Amino acid sequence: MKKKRNTVFDCSIIDISKVHTISGNITVVENDKNIPFAVKRIYYLYDVPGGELRGGHAHYELEQFIVAASGSFDVIINDGTNRKRVSLNRPNLALHVVPGLWRELDNFSSGSICLVLASHIYEESDYIRDYNSFLDFAKR
Template sequence: MGLENVRYVELPIIHDRRGNLTFIEGNKHVPFDIRRVYYLYDVPGGAHRGGHAHRQLEQLIVAMSGSFDVVLDDGQRSRRFHMNRSFYGLYVPRMIWREIDNFSSGSVCMVLASEHYDEADYYRDYQEFRVGLGLPAVPEDEA
């Protein structure tokens, strides 16, 4: 699992003069059953969220309102994705380190997850994450 497996997912839009509607179906728009949904909001300016990876969990991240950046790292390289459209999701496979930052005022980040919450599924230390990938830990002066 690397950054080559990360992708934007265009979600369906039903256009209507009264307002648009977008929907997401598990195993159709996302490659997993949706077992959990959570959302981040009222994130203070300058704050970041995330700072972890998952052993098994897959996610689809959607900017429901406003904008933010998702920084993903597969242990060898990183990439920043700007999220600002509610009809695009960002598919994040397992074993990808993620940080979410640059939240605009009033932004809402919704996350669809393939698994129920399980603390044992988390890597919360970047060095342990790299070792879990079979990579050497980064020397302290380079981290």
């Protein structure tokens, strides 16, 4: 049986909620509670120069929660047929990116921080870094 390919429509914005107190806000992310996978790796992007593009790859298996911890940026997801641009600018909202999609990040505001929670540790073999190879993969 052929496995269903993910599309950009399988990605969604998830409100990971915030607790507001007089001394500020807190947002909590807990494995298998408000995130649909166990987090195996966390990294963040910052000091991205204006006009720079980040990402530019797809993953065979890895899922991600992408959060604008500070500032704003756009995530462009692509399934080989459809493209979708999502603007992130609130630290209590995460974009859930499913496997098998090309992703690029751009339009970083000054001082922005992109927080990424990933379902797998870094494995080079999980990356598709060439766009034409991705398009071949997406056609299968």
